Amino acid sequence: VVSVDRDLIEAAQRGDQSAFVDLVRSRGDRFFALAYRILRDVDRAEDALQDALVIAWRDLRSLRDPDRFDAWVHKVLTNVCVAQASRERRRIANLHVLPIDGPPAPDQLLSVADRDQLDRAFRRLTPEERAILALRFYLGYEPSEIADVLGAPAGSVRSRLHHAVRAMRAALDADARSVVAGGTVR
Amino acid sequence: MTDRRPPTSDQFLVAWFEDGPTRMPDRVFDVVADRIGRQRQRRSWRLLWRLQMHTQLKLVAALAAIVVVAVAGYTLLPKAAVGPGAGPKATPQPTVAPTAVASPTTAAATCDTAFSCADGVLAGGAHHTNPSIDFQTGAGGFDPGFAFVVPGGSVGGPPAASWRNVRQWIDMYELHAPSSAAASDFTFIVHSLVAIPVQNDSCTAEMQAGAGKAPADWIDFLTGNPGLVTSTPVATTLPGASGFTISFTRAPDATRLCPGSAGPAVVVMTDDNAAGGKVWWVDDQRETWTILDVAGKTVIIGIESDPNGPPEDVVLSVADPIIQSFDFTR
Numbered sequence: 111v112v113s114v115d116r117d118l119i120e121a122a123q124r125g126d127q128s129a130f131v132d133l134v135r136s137r138g139d140r141f142f143a144l145a146y147r148i149l150r151d152v153d154r155a156e157d158a159l160q161d162a163l164v165i166a167w168r169d170l171r172s173l174r175d176p177d178r179f180d181a182w183v184h185k186v187l188t189n190v191c192v193a194q195a196s197r198e199r200r201r202i203a204n205l206h207v208l209p210i211d212g213p214p215a216p217d218q219l220l221s222v223a224d225r226d227q228l229d230r231a232f233r234r235l236t237p238e239e240r241a242i243l244a245l246r247f248y249l250g251y252e253p254s255e256i257a258d259v260l261g262a263p264a265g266s267v268r269s270r271l272h273h274a275v276r277a278m279r280a281a282l283d284a285d286a287r288s289v290v291a292g293g294t295v296r
Numbered sequence: 297m298t299d300r301r302p303p304t305s306d307q308f309l310v311a312w313f314e315d316g317p318t319r320m321p322d323r324v325f326d327v328v329a330d331r332i333g334r335q336r337q338r339r340s341w342r343l344l345w346r347l348q349m350h351t352q353l354k355l356v357a358a359l360a361a362i363v364v365v366a367v368a369g370y371t372l373l374p375k376a377a378v379g380p381g382a383g384p385k386a387t388p389q390p391t392v393a394p395t396a397v398a399s400p401t402t403a404a405a406t407c408d409t410a411f412s413c414a415d416g417v418l419a420g421g422a423h424h425t426n427p428s429i430d431f432q433t434g435a436g437g438f439d440p441g442f443a444f445v446v447p448g449g450s451v452g453g454p455p456a457a458s459w460r461n462v463r464q465w466i467d468m469y470e471l472h473a474p475s476s477a478a479a480s481d482f483t484f485i486v487h488s489l490v491a492i493p494v495q496n497d498s499c500t501a502e503m504q505a506g507a508g509k510a511p512a513d514w515i516d517f518l519t520g521n522p523g524l525v526t527s528t529p530v531a532t533t534l535p536g537a538s539g540f541t542i543s544f545t546r547a548p549d550a551t552r553l554c555p556g557s558a559g560p561a562v563v564v565m566t567d568d569n570a571a572g573g574k575v576w577w578v579d580d581q582r583e584t585w586t587i588l589d590v591a592g593k594t595v596i597i598g599i600e601s602d603p604n605g606p607p608e609d610v611v612l613s614v615a616d617p618i619i620q621s622f623d624f625t626r
Contacts, residue, residue: 125337127329127332127333130332131325131328131329131332134325134328134329135325138320138324138325139318139319139320141320142317142318142319142320142321142324143316143317143318146316146317147313147316150316152317152321156321156323156324159320159324159328160324160327160328160331163328163332164328164331164332164335167328167332167335167337168335168336168337169337170337171337224308225312225315228308228312243309243313244313247306247309247310247312247313248310248313248314275306275309278306278308278309279306279308282308
């Protein structure tokens with residue numbers, strides 16, 4: 111956090127709304143990108159980010175170290191996303207996606223099918239596992255940092271990370287097998 | 297952003313996460329700027345104060361809070377009623393009469409392309425499910441289709457300030473309340489192609505063999521389920537449909553878990569087609585279902601809300617006028 115940002119954070123902590131708005135303006139894209147990666151839905155990512163930023167504003171005075179602002183908002187945002195994904199998850203445990211019609215170019219079909227398989231596998235993960243994957247592979251957090259964000263033991267994070275990666279890789283492998291076998295991609 | 301991502305053999309995950317939007321929509325910025333203007337910051341000593349407060353002090357503080365809320369409410373109400381900037385927090389007016397349902401021709405203007413419905417912001421007045429679009433499969437729209445009326449919102453403002461449709465599939469139509477509603481934290485989810493489920497250990501889709509599909513069969517299933525606490529069913533009739541309305545929550549002594557559930561979960565719905573894979577369970581939410589027979593098809597108008605949030609009668613005061621406007625004959 112550069113000094114200008116620290117000034118903004120401290121001003122926001124004193125109740126300066128315009129300073130907080132400036133902080134959102136400079137960081138909103140990154141926060142939104144993270145929310146989308148966890149929720150895979152633009153509308154829900156918008157809702158989650160709005161809620162998280164309002165919570166961040168409300169609780170900003172509890173942030174002792176302004177240098178930790180970004181990590182602290184990531185924590186708030188991730189937990190809002192996990193809560194929202196939990197609500198969504200109990201609605202649709204298993205989404206099914208219809209096969210892609212028509213015979214586009216082989217490379218393109220494989221690429222689309224891969225993404226589809228990964229998307230479906232991702233939705234089958236628990237909300238915490240989705241957040242762990244996004245923090246690890248989108249933001250590059252270490253397991254110990256993810257543990258801090260989620261308030262979970264680092265060992266548990268490593269275990270869940272391992273499971274989630276394996277599930278995603280298995281989805282990709284299954285897709286490759288179905289293509290080789292000439293089966294329908296579902 | 298500094299790239300700290302690990303150079304692993306899982307580069308496919310890095311590449312997959314790279315896909316997708318990276319720019320925050322301006323409307324999020326607008327909503328946040330508006331909401332923080334109405335959200336006071338917590339004092340950092342609040343938690344400690346709460347922990348140390350004695351019971352007697354709690355009573356005094358509660359009385360003081362009631363006085364503050366009453367005074368604040370008295371001060372703010374006239375502004376909300378007449379102020380030009382009162383939009384997002386204005387009390388909704390769920391007073392549109394069911395008889396005001398416009399023809400589907402009128403409503404079709406809001407649903408004539410995939411994106412206008414996907415954006416889902418609904419102007420106050422009559423709407424109709426899109427008969428031709430299922431955003432998940434690309435196949436036909438919600439079956440059976442229906443018309444309904446929503447109160448006026450803040451169309452043109454942030455999406456969260458208006459009634460909005462966020463899902464429209466052949467078997468599910470989801471409608472969110474505006475953030476300004478008196479009880480905003482609830483969702484309409486209308487289901488079709490449903491079946492009474494069996495709860496297996498992994499909570500996967502499994503129909504109950506031999507179970508009926510009529511509303512009365514659903515009522516028997518819900519009221520006889522030891523995992524649920526249910527209200528007394530009430531007979532309900534809407535244009536083109538009839539059935540029952542019932543509310544339920546998870547029973548306090550429920551113990552079975554589902555993967556990813558918020559504590560114990562009770563499976564209450566699945567597809568009438570096992571390949572669909574839809575499983576619906578109750579964990580920490582309150583459900584109010586209007587279970588209808590529509591020309592032999594079962595439709596469930598579900599209202600999902602937080603039992604620790606606004607009381608059910610407050611939620612229903614907003615939701616019920618909309619339910620009463622549902623019309624399956626159009």
